[in-house]
Amino acid sequence: MSKFNKKKSGDLPPVSTASLPDIVFMLLFFFMVATVMRDDEMLVENQLPAANQVEKLEDKNKLVNIYIGKPGVNYQKTFGTSDVVQLGDKISRVDDVYNYVNTKRSAMPENLQDQMMVSLKVDRNAKVGVLTDVKQELRKAQALKITYTSNQGDPMNNIKRR
């Protein structure tokens, strides 16, 4: 009998938390490695659409980003609520695209200049009109390689939501 009594005595041992730091560190390292600090602060709304015919983009040093969308909530007082273009970290006029792209291009190493690609990050709710204007400017600037940056996904989801 005493054999059985023995087990009943004593409380449940506390769960050891000694491995908790290890687990947390593991997560920490994952996020540290996966983190890419954003170059540009977003001034416009920028929710990218989904598409399934996407290709992986060029290296970051060959990319020039152009954002199009409504100004963010904090900027609507200054810039209104219609679609605008963001170049670098400020909201600009469409006419400035030409200079911006050329400046960016001449800042690149010479052997990469003709591989430059313009990444158009357009908000999914933006109108196509501004995009068309920007594309005309890009043609003027001889920046012909462009990409409509979008998430990998089913494009039909873009439409269902409305």
Next chain:
Amino acid sequence: MARRAAPEVNAGSMADIAFLLLIFFLVTTTIEVDSGIVSKLPPEAPDTPPPPVKKKNIFQVLVNKDNQLLVEEELMELKDLTDAAVAFIDNGGGEGKSGCAYCEGERSPESSDNPKKAIVSLVNDRQATYDYYITVTNELVRAYTILRNRAATQRYGETYESMYARYKDTQEADKETPEYLELEKRLDVIRELYPRNLSEAEPQVAG
């Protein structure tokens, strides 16, 4: 004096410190999107008028401001767009020199002569929304991908997409190997068979 063992450092707060850092990185992380539909703009229009293109070789896609699709002057659902585009590009209605031996389409004389001449023209209203526009573009690009995949499977037993993925994944050091050059050549052959003639027309007012 008796030597005392150094007291053990309490590591209990290590988890807290790590959590703090973890939360910082969680908050600041923005996973950058690094994929997109690649496209090429036409150079600035020269003064000379463009070469004449037969009307039957143009597949006209219009998007109006209410996000409706008009394809070849008929209202169409978006889900039918890819099939219609495939049928048009792959029609191969030409005769003799402008024919298309590898096409599997209906060979209707009303539709395109061959994939090299077939042009898909996308005109959109300025008020159309971007997500609709990108979906239409995606569907048209998909039509080309379907045809290229088919041609590549017939010729090389591998889809165009997987060949292209292999091509893109090649390390810098392996770019001189004969396999790589062969792959490059094959991709060019397939692209030649079904060139992506997707034209985004000069801006104009569409109804």
